[in-house]
Amino acid sequence: MMNKGSHSFDVVVMGAGVAGTTAAWLFASRGFRTALVEARRLGQAGARWVNGMPMRVFDEVGLERPSGEELLDTGVDTHMFDHSDRRIFTSRNNPMCNVDMSLLVDRLHELAKRAKVEVFDSVRLDGVEFEGERPRQVRLRLPHKGAVTLRGQLFVDATGMLGELRRRVPALQRDCPSLRTGEVCTAAQMVLEIKDKAGARDQLAQWGVEAGETVNWLGVEAGYSTRMISFDSNLDHAHIVTGNVLSPGGKNGLAMAREVQERYRFFGSVVRSGEGLIPIRRPYERLGVPGAVLLGDAACMVYSAHGSGVGTGMLAARALVESVAEGEDLGSLESVWAYEHRFHQGLGAMLGSVAVATQMFRQLSSSQVDMMVRHGIFGVSTFESGLSLKTPLPTPDLAFGLARLSAAAPALGARVALGGSMVAPVAGAYRLHPRAVSPRRWRLWARMVRGLMGGSA
Numbered sequence: 001m002m003n004k005g006s007h008s009f010d011v012v013v014m015g016a017g018v019a020g021t022t023a024a025w026l027f028a029s030r031g032f033r034t035a036l037v038e039a040r041r042l043g044q045a046g047a048r049w050v051n052g053m054p055m056r057v058f059d060e061v062g063l064e065r066p067s068g069e070e071l072l073d074t075g076v077d078t079h080m081f082d083h084s085d086r087r088i089f090t091s092r093n094n095p096m097c098n099v100d101m102s103l104l105v106d107r108l109h110e111l112a113k114r115a116k117v118e119v120f121d122s123v124r125l126d127g128v129e130f131e132g133e134r135p136r137q138v139r140l141r142l143p144h145k146g147a148v149t150l151r152g153q154l155f156v157d158a159t160g161m162l163g164e165l166r167r168r169v170p171a172l173q174r175d176c177p178s179l180r181t182g183e184v185c186t187a188a189q190m191v192l193e194i195k196d197k198a199g200a201r202d203q204l205a206q207w208g209v210e211a212g213e214t215v216n217w218l219g220v221e222a223g224y225s226t227r228m229i230s231f232d233s234n235l236d237h238a239h240i241v242t243g244n245v246l247s248p249g250g251k252n253g254l255a256m257a258r259e260v261q262e263r264y265r266f267f268g269s270v271v272r273s274g275e276g277l278i279p280i281r282r283p284y285e286r287l288g289v290p291g292a293v294l295l296g297d298a299a300c301m302v303y304s305a306h307g308s309g310v311g312t313g314m315l316a317a318r319a320l321v322e323s324v325a326e327g328e329d330l331g332s333l334e335s336v337w338a339y340e341h342r343f344h345q346g347l348g349a350m351l352g353s354v355a356v357a358t359q360m361f362r363q364l365s366s367s368q369v370d371m372m373v374r375h376g377i378f379g380v381s382t383f384e385s386g387l388s389l390k391t392p393l394p395t396p397d398l399a400f401g402l403a404r405l406s407a408a409a410p411a412l413g414a415r416v417a418l419g420g421s422m423v424a425p426v427a428g429a430y431r432l433h434p435r436a437v438s439p440r441r442w443r444l445w446a447r448m449v450r451g452l453m454g455g456s457a
């Protein structure tokens with residue numbers, strides 16, 4: 001539905017991906033007049049590929065669990081291999097389900113519309129108008145040259161990594177720098193036909209893997225890179241996921257996926273694919289200023305160790321709605337502060353501490369990561385806790401692996417130990433985010449977090 005002219009809402013959510021649509025649906029379900037603004041056609045919004053996420057996220061957000069075609073599989077056994085294709089361990093309690101994101105996002109759009117969210121799609125953001133520093137309305141260009149102005153108490157930037165609103169609101173821009181190349185992962189995803197089942201069976205036998213299982217390699221390109229191949233149980237299709245940190249001259253996720261497709265001759269044509277960029281820095285310290293908040297990839301709310309932002313974006317959407325809904329003015333300083341505080345106490349502490357580990361991986365070479373894998377730095381429990389979107393706590397297999405690695409390669413062992421020793425202090429620092437509004441205490445807190453993370457804003 002799209003009308004020209006000027007409209008007034010309680011909340012204007014920019015970006016109809018998974019995070020923005022979850023927020024719009026939850027706001028409208030509480031009776032707030034909500035607009036959802038999308039640059040693409042609604043049916044093209046957000047992630048359109050297959051994503052893994054823990055099933056518990058649906059329960060925590062209050063959204064029915066996926067089923068039917070939306071749910072591709074759940075709890076797939078996953079084998080971690082080193083670079084010589086030697087199996088290091090097998091995870092048999094994988095907490096992830098794989099979801100067809102286009103169907104999940106479409107379902108959220110339907111729920112939002114039923115909750116009376118007003119959708120403005122295929123629009124261009126022409127400008128933001130302010131009262132003082134507070135954004136009060138956005139000007140949108142409609143597909144057939146018309147224009148519309150949306151006024152709101154609160155504007156939610158859920159436009160993805162580029163943060164279209166974040167870059168236009170000076171009070172946000174000041175504390176939320178644009179991402180640098182090393183803070184971005186280029187990822188790709190492909191579903192392929194298996195044209196030669198016998199060939200695929202031979203390869204699986206060689207690996208010692210069953211149909212219906214997943215094979216995973218870490219550090220195949222740079223230190224922060226991954227390659228994963230999942231086979232369905234009938235060997236009709238396989239699903240490839242690749243990712244690599246963005247770097248000058250580095251291979252991107254799509255090139256890596258194509259390499260896999262070419263290397264194994266049993267793969268046939270591509271059924272579907274997707275690619276894109278994922279922010280892998282810690283979430284911004286600043287998540288809200290009067291009138292505007294950041295959500296999802298726009299706030300770098302990603303479990304950076306494996307580039308997962310769907311579950312965290314949905315959980316943050318719930319935190320946002322619950323934090324601001326009680327205030328008289330959804331966009332007041334107190335309301336947006338409550339959101340920021342709640343986020344950093346929980347998800348922020350977890351994502352910040354994961355970012356310490358990610359930061360370390362970014363600096364390692366491919367062979368160093370292989371060495372870590374071979375010496376058991378990632379045991380099953382570390383792997384499964386990461387997939388559950390949990391803080392990477394020290395586990396017995398991590399300690400044992402570190403001892404083995406340190407004996408074989410003392411300098412690398414010391415580096416890993418140093419990175420690991422920062423996890424708990426960073427999580428602790430996030431939890432010290434000031435509860436009461438205090439710009440002075442916020443600056444001290446942000447300085448402490450930045451200091452622990454290496455100093456950058």
Ligand SMILES: Cc1cc2nc3c(=O)[nH]c(=O)nc-3n(C[C@H](O)[C@H](O)[C@H](O)COP(=O)(O)OP(=O)(O)OC[C@H]3O[C@@H](n4cnc5c(N)ncnc54)[C@H](O)[C@@H]3O)c2cc1C
Nearest residue numbers: 015017018019039046051052159160276296297308309310
């Ligand atoms: C290949 C690949 C594989 C991935 N695999 C996983 C995975 O397995 N598990 C996982 O959890 N995560 C995964 N991710 C990351 C995940 O897809 C993202 O973290 C998640 O989709 C972010 O959701 P979002 O709603 O914040 O942003 P987006 O999905 O980017 O949605 C933002 C929306 O805002 C719209 N928009 C942009 N500019 C404007 C504007 N000016 N006005 C209005 N609208 C605008 C965009 O068109 C888009 O629809 C993967 C990413 C990639 C690229």
